[in-house]
Amino acid sequence: MKRGQRFRCMICGSEVVLIRAKTGAVRPVCCNQPMTLTKDSVRMYRCPVCGSEAGVIREKSGGLRLICCNVPMQALAA
Numbered sequence: 001m002k003r004g005q006r007f008r009c010m011i012c013g014s015e016v017v018l019i020r021a022k023t024g025a026v027r028p029v030c031c032n033q034p035m036t037l038t039k040d041s042v043r044m045y046r047c048p049v050c051g052s053e054a055g056v057i058r059e060k061s062g063g064l065r066l067i068c069c070n071v072p073m074q075a076l077a078a
């Protein structure tokens with residue numbers, strides 16, 4: 001499992017993002033069906049000062065910046 005992996009319910013369109021990946025296998029279920037792993041994972045960022053984490057769900061303009069504690073948040077390896 002990787003941080004930022006994204007699952008979608010093909011029936012109702014619900015989406016789940018994996019924020020913290022450990023050793024277990026996350027298998028979300030919705031509408032009585034296993035949710036489908038999508039190809040586009042969410043880019044995760046962490047603040048180097050306080051440890052806050054954020055994920056970019058959708059970026060439209062290309063000018064998106066994540067700032068926390070007055071410093072840019074750092075992209076995390078998937």
Ligand SMILES: [Zn+2]
Pocket residue numbers: 009010011012013014030031
């Ligand atoms: Zn569903």
Ligand SMILES: [Zn+2]
Pocket residue numbers: 047048049050051052068069
């Ligand atoms: Zn911070």
